[in-house]
Amino acid sequence: MQLELRHLRTLCAIADAGSLCRAAAAVGVSQPALTAQLRRIEAALGGEVFRRSRMGIAPTPFGMFVISRTRSVLLAVDELLTGTDNRMAASSVRIGGYATPVLTGLVQRLFDLPGTHITVHTEYSPRLLLDLLVSHGFDAATLVDYPGHELPVPADVEMRVVASEPVSVALPAGHRLAALAEVPLVSLAEEDWLITPPDGAGWPGLFLHRMPGGGLRTPGPAHHD
Known part of the structure; x- marks a missing residue:
């Protein structure tokens, strides 16, 4: 199968939706049809672009590379078409x-x-x-x-x-460390974290690498600015 622009737009639609069900509705096809198309696209690319989890669907590390290049291509094409x-x-x-x-x-x-x-x-x-x-x-x-x-x-x-810019952490108002101007990272190593997605430039890998001990057991770090 040769990749076409519609396949690239499909990949972006899935990445933006974070769900095959929502992406299928956005592009106007059934979810089984979209799933089958994604498998053909991944076969053509030679790697898994998305991985499913209980939180939805998210790009793999290879998928992050593919999506970033895909957006670049589509932006260039859209600029060409609009003059x-x-x-x-x-x-x-x-x-x-x-x-x-x-x-x-x-x-x-x-x-x-x-x-x-x-x-x-x-x-x-x-x-x-x-x-x-x-x-x-x-x-x-x-x-x-x-x-x-x-x-x-x-x-x-x-x-x-x-x-x-420093990394910031959002804590509940009643948290034992919420009143501190600066929070030692080691103090939060055993906490459960919510994380922003990988950005392809080092986040959140850098944070996880520096997280002492138990931080590596969780999916990732906190909100950052």
Whole structure:
């Protein structure tokens, strides 16, 4: 089987829905038909893209790579189909970014420039954002990486550190550590954690690696900013 654009859009629909049932409704097919199509796509790619669990369906590590490249391809195709007038306009600025206050502040400053047309595209994967920047999908992008897991910087990309943000943990109001300004990681090693999904740039692997002892027994770490 040869992959087509519709197959790539199917993969993105499944990733966005987090459920084969919801994805099937979104693309207008039955769940068995979508499941069969996914199996054919995975066979063509030579690896498992999604893994099912009691929480739904989520990309495998290989799937994270596939989805990030798929989104890059589809964005390029969509730009080609919609024309290049905005891209060629001298007053047009295309910004990509990981949704953080840094991106919000940058966009706000650009909106203050008179006569400038701004488009903003957000993605969860910093690697995908970097790929899109390199392929000229953006004029600039705000990215996220982690100590010891810095993003590789291509020779034709100039990168500057804008801010360093700590990892934050959300605790119930009555938790024994909730009143502390800083929470020692070791104090939470035996707690149950809820985790944001892997972003392909080192999270949550970096956190789990540094989690003392019992933290590795749970699916992952806390909410982070």
